[in-house]
Amino acid sequence: MRRLPVYLLLDTSGSMHGEAIEAVKNGMQILLSTLRQDPYALETAYLSIISFDTTAKQLMPLTELAAFQVPDIQASGTTQLGQALALLADKIDEEVQKTTADTKGDWKPLIFIMTDGAPTDDWNQGLARLKQVKTGVIVACAAGHAADTVVLKQITEVVVELATTDSNAIKAFFKWVSASVSTGSQKVDAGQKEVTGLSDLPPPPPEVNVVL
Numbered sequence: 001m002r003r004l005p006v007y008l009l010l011d012t013s014g015s016m017h018g019e020a021i022e023a024v025k026n027g028m029q030i031l032l033s034t035l036r037q038d039p040y041a042l043e044t045a046y047l048s049i050i051s052f053d054t055t056a057k058q059l060m061p062l063t064e065l066a067a068f069q070v071p072d073i074q075a076s077g078t079t080q081l082g083q084a085l086a087l088l089a090d091k092i093d094e095e096v097q098k099t100t101a102d103t104k105g106d107w108k109p110l111i112f113i114m115t116d117g118a119p120t121d122d123w124n125q126g127l128a129r130l131k132q133v134k135t136g137v138i139v140a141c142a143a144g145h146a147a148d149t150v151v152l153k154q155i156t157e158v159v160v161e162l163a164t165t166d167s168n169a170i171k172a173f174f175k176w177v178s179a180s181v182s183t184g185s186q187k188v189d190a191g192q193k194e195v196t197g198l199s200d201l202p203p204p205p206p207e208v209n210v211v212l
Helices: 019-036 041-044 080-094 121-129 149-157 169-191
Strands: 004-011 045-052 056-063 110-115 140-141 158-162 208-211
Touching: 004 169, 019 041, 019 045, 041 045, 041 140, 045 149, 045 169, 056 080, 080 110, 080 208, 110 121, 110 149, 110 169, 121 140, 121 149, 140 149, 140 169, 149 158, 149 208, 158 169, 169 208
Parallel strands: 004 045, 004 110, 110 140, 140 158
Antiparallel strands: 045 056, 158 208
16 A cells, blocks of 8 residues: 655754643644544555754654554754754655555655744755655745744745744644645545645645745
């Protein structure tokens, strides 16, 4: 079976402490419960979480929805986004099945990045590494006014912005991620083309503004 890999890169730096990180945890629960009710997603979507603060780490490897457990996420430290992009590339290399002469590999991974600040490391180096692997659509979410949309725009064309990092805004973002993954799963199931850009995703809710 060809899987639809979904990678979430979550900023867990110190500025996310408090309501924002709690909202991310709740958002993850909403994402899981929503996708578990979708037969297409349940069959094809596999989820992984990479967190980044002073270091980047994979908190959950690529796991089927039925077995996925939301990890405990704490907020502290700096914003090593570049390290997270490089780690993401390594994990895509390791975890996503490539197409061979005999078998069709997995679909191109959907990637969602959420950050509330500016990177504190060399993100260019991480991005160069990420460009070496095949990805589907990358959505970057700038949460709150301190997030650096200029950097995110260089990582991907699809950048969205939340006015605040309060629980309503973050919940709206995760609901949209759920809808996007469902759409991707249905396209995959119907044998349609893969999700490659914003036009292939459901329209974002009012709390999620597309950065042009």
